[in-house]
Amino acid sequence: MVRTIITTIGSGLGLTLYSATAAAAWEVNLTPGVTDVSRSVFDLHMTIFWICVAIALVVFGVMFWSIFHHRKSRGAKAHNFHENTLVEVIWTIIPLAILVAMAVPATATLVQMYDSSEAELDIQVTGYQWKWRYDYLDHDLNFFSNLSTPREQITNEADKQEHYLLEVDRHLVVPVATKIRFLLTSNDVIHSWWVPALAVKKDAIPGFINEAWTVIDEPGIYRGQCAELCGKDHGFMPVVIEAVSQDDFQQWLADARAEKQSAAAAAERTWTLDELMQQGEQVYLRACAACHLPNGEGVPGAFPALKGSPIALGDVAGHIDIVLNGKSGTAMQAFRDQLSATELAAVITYERNAWGNSLGEAVSPVQIARLLEPSTGEAEQ
């Protein structure tokens, strides 16, 4: 224990030296951001800040002046006054006036932020424990965006890269100079979708839809995080939004659709057990290991173990069902929309053949693809 602490402190001091050279490490203020709204928010922030500084100077000035001059050791004699209606009225009215002056621009900015009408692009943002799903509602396209920082960096076994914990496998790509409306909701608990550079923070609440909007001026990559405590990996679900030109956005849309089709085609071919195990491990680490742990042992009382579990070693139909449809009333999500048929088949195969679970049988992507066909989904509802 003591040794851990000493190494921790030692490497901590090393890090201080390192990060002294890194950019923006001692950042002390809000970002002005890259939208009209974010700049008005920044201006409001600075205005109220300077008002507070001015009041502080006056109040603390009088206080320290008294502390210095009216002290017994300097022979100060105490006066006996303890009321003055005029003074008391004045120091009630003046703050009130300052507050009114502050409320006017704040109201104007708030009204602007609430006007999400006439959006040109609608994106549904859905919070999941612990990743984001983005649906381009007018473009028949959706995908999940997971943290892509390698586990080894988090556990200090590898050097941390520049965008440590603020990088994802798939960016939310949007066009610049376009009014984008975000429709926010959640699949499980309350999350909060926040991108500081856009001054957008809105809660994603299960069963309800919230609205927010933005118009981004400059192409670039803007990073944020989930802001509402949403469980164990709340600190590990960043938001990365990439603003590109209108042409690049159209190109990206086309590419994304083509990619989706090739994934569907992959499910049709025959996969060997080894191939499925190999891909299954990757999918497992990305989608399942957060709760069930990389060694399949789970967390007693919170997340069940898969190693030696009756479901992973039992009837394959039951195993497929719980992975595809989740278990209501628990943290086990439905993965049917999150993973492709191949990925689902691979991860189920992996769970039935890893960590000493050794059934030796493979679940084929074709089998899963059949279950995923739309008719199955409708029949359930």
Place this chain on the structure above:
Amino acid sequence: MSTLETTLESHEHAHHGPAKGIGRWLFTTNHKDIGSMYLWFSLLMFFIGGCMALLIRAELFQPGLQLVEPGFFNQMTTMHGLIMVFGAVMPAFVGLANWMVPMMIGAPDMALPRMNNWSFWILPFAFAMLVSTLFMDGGAPNFGWTFYAPLSTTYAPPSVTYFIFAVHMMGISSIMGAINIIATILNMRTPGMTMMKLPLFCWTWLITAFLLIAVMPVLAGVVTMMLMDIHFGTSFFNAAGGGDPVLFQHVFWFFGHPEVYIMILPAFGIISHIIPTFARKPLFGYASMVYATASIAILSFLVWAHHMFTVGLPLVGELFFMFATMLIAVPTGVKVFNWVATMFRGSMTFETPMLFALAFVVLFTIGGFSGLMLAIAPVDFQYHDTYFVVAHFHYVLVPGAVFAIMAGVYYWLPKWTGHMLNETMGKLHFWISFIGVNITFFPMHFIGLAGMPRRIPDYALQFADFNMVASIGAFIFGLSQLIFLWNVIACVRGGRRAEARAWEGAEGLEWEVASPAPYHTFATPPKLPETPR
């Protein structure tokens, strides 16, 4: 005055003293004994909650996961918050009220002494149950001290049921304590002590007690709704069953915002006694202090949704709660101005209680400024749920409420123990605490503005430097509290003998009785001294 003391002493002989052994503490109905138990209990909780805070700061010392798993980190933030709010700050104020309210108003004891015993003895059981959840399967509550549904219902660990029961018990204890204080202040004031002559600590506690009675049942209601959702198939907070997760937040914060003032109004009272004493000058604007306290209490019921600016309230809702919240700055400002005006043209000395009181005025006001910034709804979208909020509420609660409690303890210790404090050690405690608290919490403003969310066990590299600074400050502040413990114990065990009026400028009935205060005081109502309050 000498006649008063002799009457008291002759009375002392007529009564038997405290019982012997453990029975004295288990069955006592004496307000001084119960006050002491509340204060020791609160100190124990302060150290337990403090150790959790240090574990949190140790994990956040640098990026990456070093000491604890994220799940356990969440249990620590949750338990730290719950223990500090319900176990440390609130019982400390009840303890101070138990000791001081009867002595300040010239009453022999609290109005309801047996209920007083009960309201204390519930607490150790409530917190034993809460802390025991750490050892249960699935761990302790891990959903934050604000326990938002559905994270705290559908997705909660099984120990949530114990948490709910513990909250119920704390609530019952608080409500009984509040009823007792109201009954005592309204009925047992010595003849001639009109309401507008009531010492300010009693006034602020009276108003706090009404807040407690109003909102603790709301907290009990919200945890009961959770219990129903978890075990009895209701769907108050489950959208799939027709409920609304945001309803939870409305009910919780309807309790939660007045709760914030429950933790600060008695502190205002303490400071309003200490500053006049050491400035040797009556409190400026007594009447406006009373009215300001009452206004803050009333406004506290109208501002709860400023904790929820990002949940998607309608525009008019946001505007209403923004304006109402900004309005609170006015009465709070009046209080600060009054304290400064009390110091102005006084004859000040700077003993330990005064140092803590002055630090309170400055640092609480800084917390008030960040509160004003947070009230501006459009800007709050950037601050909400970041370390800026963490900095804000720690400024009002640690160098705010906690410093006021310490100031009060140092101020009244001579009355309780009969010994003066070792001033050198007191000042040492003050300066290390003052420096530590600012190194801990001031950088949190910066990392919050730079974009670090609260309640995360690991963070991006641009937040590393200030986090390290804050962690170092936390250990300085935390360890300096051992000096506080040493000071209190040393003062109980010995020291220079304290006069009845332990501080030169002290006014009030509590300074008319001997130090240490006899086991029974004011068996007959005292005459009010001629001196102004």
